[in-house]
Structures are given as C-alpha cells and as structure tokens.
Amino acid sequence: MRTAWNAALWLLVAAVFVCVLFADFLSLPFGGYASQRFILVGLLGLVVVFSLTVLVYRYGWPLVRYVWPVALIAGGFILLALPFGEASYNWAEPGMYGAFFLGFVLSGCLPRSDEQRRYSVVVLVGVAAVTAAFYGGATITVYMFALSDQVANMSNFIPWGFVNIRYWSHTATWLLPLLPLAVLIGPLKDERLWRFFVALGAALWWWVEFLSTSRGSMLGIAFGVILAAVLIGRPVLPWLRVFLRYLAYGVLAWLLLSVIIPSIFLDEVSMRSLKSDSSGRMPLFLEAWRMSLENFPFGLGPQSWLTHEVLTEEYQQSRKFGHPHNMYLMWAAEYGWLLIGALMLFVGQAVRLFWQRRAEVRVAGGGELALSLAAFTASVSAALLHAGVSAVFMAPGSMLIGFLVLSVFWALITPDLLPATQKRRTGKRFVAAAIVALVMGISCFYWLSEVSAYHESMEDDLEFYYEEVPAGTLPRFWFHGNFPRHPSQMPL
Template sequence: MIQRAWSVALCLLIFAFFFLVLFADFMPVLIGSYESQRFFLVGFLGIVVVFSSAFLIYSDGFQWLVEIWPAAVLSMGFVLLSSPFNKALFSWVEPGMYALFFLGFVSAGSLPRRWEQKEGWLIILVGVAAVTSAFYGVATIAVYLFAMSDSVASLSNYIPWGFVSIRYWSHIATWLLPLLPLAVLVGPLQKQRLWRFFVATGAALWWWIVFLSSSRGTMLGVAFGVLLAAVLIGRPAASWLKVFLKYLVYGIVAWFLLSVLIPSLLLDEVSMRALKSDTSGRMPLFIEAWRMSLVEFPFGLGPQSWLTHEIITESYRQSQKFSHPHNMYLMWAAEYGWLLMVAILVLAGQAMRLFWRRRNELEKNEVKALPLAAFTASVSAALLHAGVSAVFMAPGSMLIGFLVLSVFWALISDSSVTPRNKPTIKRVLVALIVILAGGALCLAWLKEVRAYHSAMIVDEAFYYENVPMGTLPRFWFHGNFPRSESQMP
C-alpha cells in the first residue's frame, strides 16, 4: 500500500510538472522559456530510456525486446542515417532527441502492465490535464477582462497567452481536447457535479480559444482523430463521443458570447481572425522538402540540412523562410531519408496491430473502451496535425505528447499482467551495464546539447544584426543555427 502511494505521488508530481508549460509566464527560469523546456525534455528522455530499459531487463530479461523492436529500429535509424554527417556542426543533437523520444515512450508505455494498478497512469494524467486546462481557461478570462477594459478589439493578439506563438498552444490543444471528456467518465470524481462543471468550463474555454485563434491544424486534427476513434471503436465509444460533442457545443456558445456578443456591446468594432482556406505559405515549404528528399534518395541530406542546404526550388527562394517545413514527415524524409519513413511505418504498423487486438478485447466492455477511444483520438489528431506544423519539434508539445503517447502505448499493449520473475544474477548485471553504458552515452550527448546551446547564444548577436530573417524557432528558440555558409560569421 505504501509503495503504491509513493508511485502515485511520484506520477502526480511528474505529470503536474510537465503541465507547467501552460503557465510558462509565471516560471521563466524553471520551465518557462523555450530553452529550459528543451533542456528538461532532453534530460528527462535520457533518464526514462536508460532506467526503463534497465528495469525491463531486470524484470523480464530480453523478452521485452520483442515488444519494442520497431521503436528500437526507428531510434537506430535516426542515429545510423545521421552518421555520414558526423562532421557537421552538432549533427548528433536532434537525431539523439528523436531516437530517445520514440524509444522512450514505447519503453515507458511497456512499464504499467508490469503492475496490477496500471490504470493509475491514465487516471492521473487525465485528471492533471483537466485541472491545469481549467485553470488556464479561467486565467484566460482574466486576460479577456483586461483586454475588454482597455477596448482591445483584436483579442487574438493576447489570447492564447503564455506562448511565444499561437501554434505552440494549438499543439497542446490538439493533444488534450480529446482527453478532457474522459475526466468525467473515469476516476474517483466522475460522479461529482462540481468536478463535472469544472471540467466542462475548462473544455469550453479551450474550444473558445481554438475558434478565437483560428487554429486550423487543431480543428482538422481533432475532427479527424475523433471521427477515426468513433468509427474504429464504435458503440463502446458513444459515451465519450457524447461528452466530446457537448463540450464542443459549450465552446461554440462561449465563442459567441465572448468573441461576438460582449465585444459588439462594449466596443465600436469587433475584430476576429479569419479562418483561412489557403495553405498560409506552407506549399512552397512542402515542395522544397519533397525535392530535398529526392536528392540523395532514399537517404537524406543530413540532420538540420533544412537550415544549411542550397535552396532547390524558386518558389521557396521567394517565400517566407522558416526553420522547418511545417511538416514533420517531409522534414524527416528530407533530412534522414525515406528509409527512416519506412521505419516509422513499421512502428505505426505495430501500433495499429496492437490497437486492433486491444479493440477486439474491449468490444463489449464500454468502461475500458472509453480510455482507448479518447487516447486514440488524441494521438491520431496529433499525428495529422504534425503534417502541417511542428508538433514533434516544439518542446512543450513534445513534453505533453510524450505522456499521451506513453499512456496510449500502455493501453494498446498486452492487457495481461506480466508476473515479475525472480531476477537472476545475469539480468542484474546486464541491467547495471545498461545503466552505466547508457548513462555515459546520454551524458556525452547532453554535453553536445549544452555546447550547441552555448554556440547558439554566441551566434545570436551576429544573427540579429546581419541576417534579417527574424526569430525562427527549431531546436532552440534562435533555431536558424547553424545555417547556410553565406549567412554564417
């Protein structure tokens, strides 16, 4: 009982710390800045991969490799396909992050089924998401009231707050909106009327912000994810879908009241962001990344080559520049090659196979099917959103996404509880070797991350004085470093 209480408390603290990214303005040093979030992410990924791998070997020997081999192949793909470019500046930083990210969430997602209380991760994550989302929404009302008192017509200049770009907030909204209905369907508070009102208020305010900021990626991603989950899971997902649609209606009502009715009564004019039907300048980026991916097919041009390559297409030469092509899949194909995309498809294939098996197991169990529906919708929404934005680049999105993907993997993994066999001396020694060797590799990589950060800081002054391209966030907030030789000091 005491061990369980400690594990619950630890999960609660870790999850709550991750969600502090929503309140970055209040914690500029701890986890408030882009750089601090990145440092926390890479450090956390290293710890998770090393210790989860060691524990799985200690618990099951090498049997766990059968479960994670597609993720291991993908992680090795990032490393091996980067090796020809090891003389480039900081060529190991980004591939190391992605290798640890994909291996990390699969390894972490393989842990809960080793314990009988494996549903605890899910309930804690959904509860923390609901509480922090509601507090963020309520705090947004304070920003809204100040804007109204100052006769601010364009609310989207101030809301969402706490993020350097609307896109970074919308990434997190994509992960969380499908999960919020689950907060009133599972857990010890699901029958409490005050809790249900609290969650509904937060969900309505988040939908209002989505409409206010015209976050098309979130709208399309969530619509796709929810529809896919509803179709694949069917009737057992009906309760979750009903609550989701109810929250969506609440959000539309909130948008009408807060963005249309009240401003029209208090202000002389009402300014709203238009919901664009074009690609917002993304098409030249997509074409450039596609052409890059074909230059050394099926190999890529190297990590961060999007920043350093000679421009191929005239349309991109004349378009606005970004530090990534606003499409994670084309960026990975361009920089690591189509061989890496094959490895991604293998991991996706394993996930679909596990999902379908789990779906069949829960076909007549609505209570356990509801979490599967919500997390399937969340992950599917984020995967689609990643096709038009840097969902797997922004550190805040990667932090929240890591938690969601870990729980999703735990949900689709084998539901049977694996008995913890008595560890042998051999397994103990191998686990210690993994900790020592893996820890040494991660420390060497983290040293490279630190060196990359120091070089970026040194470059900032020259960049802002001599390269009139503005801030282009990527790995760091000043993400256009290194760049083409003509723009380097």
C-alpha cells in the first residue's frame, strides 16, 4: 500500500510541474491558462475532500484545535461573499481561495512522522530539479534559434511557455530557493552527474531570472534567503553555500549568454533594464486601498475590482489590469479587512509552529530537517513578499507550484497532531468522516460546476469583448479575465 501511495505522490507532483512548465508542448483542451485553472480547482477539490475525510477519521474533534485559523480564512472567503451571492459567477474565486488555504494545511497535516515529511521533501525537490533542468535545456534551444535569427532582445522569446513574463517569475520565486536542496538530501545527493545536472538547471534559471529583470522575484528571494539564514542560523550554512554558488553560476551564465555571445554574433545587443519606478503600480495600490475603505471592513465583493466604479483620478488615468498587482490589497478591497485579520491570525499560528520547529533543529545541531526547513522557509517567504507587488496567488501556474510548496512547508512545521497512544477509531468517527466526505464532495461539485459555467460564459463573451471593449487582455481567473466587468461594458 505504501509503495502505491509513494508512486501516486511522484506522479501527482510530476504532473503538476509538467503542466506548468511545459504547457506549450501539451495538447491541453482549453489552452494553457484555462487548462491550468481547471487542473488547479480539480486538484484543490480532490485534496480538500480526501485530506479532511482522512484527518477526521484519524483524529476526530482534536483536529479542530490545529485547523481553526485556516478554517476562519476559508470560511471568511465564503461568508464575506454571501452578501453578493446574486452577482454573476460569484463563487468561483472565493471557492478557489478557500480551498487553496484549507487544502495545503490539511495535506500538510497528513504525514505522521519525520520520515514521511522527509520523503515528501525529496519528491517535491527531486521533481522540481529535474523539470527545471529540462526547462533550462529547452530554453537553450529557443536561445539558439533566436540567435540564428539575429534577435537582439532575447526577452521577447525567453522565458517561454508562459502567457506573461511575470508569471514565469512567480514560478522562479517558488523554485530557486529549493534547487540547492536537491544536492543536499535524497538518494542521489552524492552522485556527480546529478549534482552537475542540478547546477546546470539552476544556473540557467538564474540566467532567465536576470534576463526577465523581475524586481519582485529578486527582492523576494533575497528577503527569503536572508530571513531563513537569520532565523535558523548556523545549520543552514550548507544550503546557503550551495545557493550562493548557484547564484554565481547564474551570473556567469548571464555574462556568457546575454553579453559575450550576442556581442560576437549580433550587430547590437539589447537587454531589459532594471527600473527604479513603480511600473504603474502605485495608482493600482491607491485604488485598491480606497476600495477597501468603501464598505469597511467587509469589502466590495468578489471580483469587484473588475466591476466597481473607479474611485481615484490616478487610476482613471492609468493603465488597467485584471488585479491591483498586490494580493493583500486585492483581498482587502474585495473581501474586506476582516479577512486580512483572519489571515494575520493564521500567519501568527504559522510563526509559532515554525519557531517550535526551529528550536528543535537548533538543538539537534542541523541535519536534513534544518536544511529542508531553511529552503522551504526561504521559498515561502519570498513568495509572500513577491505577492505584495504581483499576482503570485492569482496566476494558475504559480498557484499550482505554490500549493505543493506550501503543503510541504506546513508538513515541516506541523508537529504530530496527537500522541501515538491515541484512542482506537470508533464507528462514530467513521460516520463523521463519511458525513464530511459527502458534504464537502457536494460543495466541491457545486463549485466546480460554477467554474465550468463561468468558463463557458467567458468564452461566449470573447467576440463582443474584442470588438466592443478596447481594453486588451487582462488575465485574472481566466486569461480573458475582464469578465464579468463594469455593466457599462457588458452586452445588453
């Protein structure tokens, strides 16, 4: 049985990474963006129903003391959307966010031993290293074709496979702190070929990171790495040394591939430059802030960013996007500061659990648990900071990768929920688990049907939108994310 579960875990993680990084090579039925969204909501529904059923049967009521903060968040998304229940496709996004937070916490509670937690780390990091390296190799192929066509600005073609260059940077934020872990743990950690393979993939990802000039990603990773090093201390040094080595390899790759080789083969070299301004985000932040105060502390409703009357002159004159490029202000604007309060309670629980685990690894003097905790702490912290300036928790690819990373992070910081001498499972607990499975299954089925209906209506709106609404593509829940929108722009 354990072998079957392990194989299923490898298959699931590999499938998620492949559909995110290699969507261009797959014949996905609805296109990359929409198919990734369907995969995301399907995965979330499956994980929530399965994990909650297993945990209720395993632990019963004591489970509540460990999950009540995230239950407040999941319930908050749903309850704060209730006053707007008559709005079109009102439940797609709150259902997704509620299932996302609840799902990674519940799945993180499933491992019952350090050995199971270690195995989940090995699976995720191993798959991440392999797929990242293959993506890097394919990027070199794209690079060679662009070079042979005398393309001066490589950022027009690299990174590839994502509908937006920033959506690639979300994925890089999650993955770059984890890649050093692939040569520090696992059965292949002492194999020279494996270490070279991982280093090559990491160098190429750092090269693309510099090529994309994503300030949010770079600052997020720097913040996450420094935070992990400061909080955990000396036990993280092996991971930190490998991280810095890969960063140096990335700098060398950038000099070779973006400066030296193009200077030899091209008449001119063009590169994206780092900007010092807000890239038009400040009017979006101010608009979202004003929205959050309009119906304080309840918010203006799901997707009201797309449908509300503009409140500030700066936003009226600025470029429009499907979201305000700040997840926290978007949630405050649409779901209110009550939800942000619940989120802060949840963060407080995570900090407390992390601090307990940190004390354990420091007493133990390091080891694989300390290295894993450092890498995943850096990854999660980087993504949380990056989410303050980008749609890290909106883009489906980023949410898929982030869900796996957060699940393993939660497993690393979560203690055993009950002592080994827990009471035998009773028939009452079996009945409770069955009821939970039935209720959650029906709820997820309704939510998935809402998502499907939303997709069909969005597709029907495309022709009118492109002919009558000169707003361009604004990705949000769907790639055509400006639907539904303000009533003045909707067909009669």
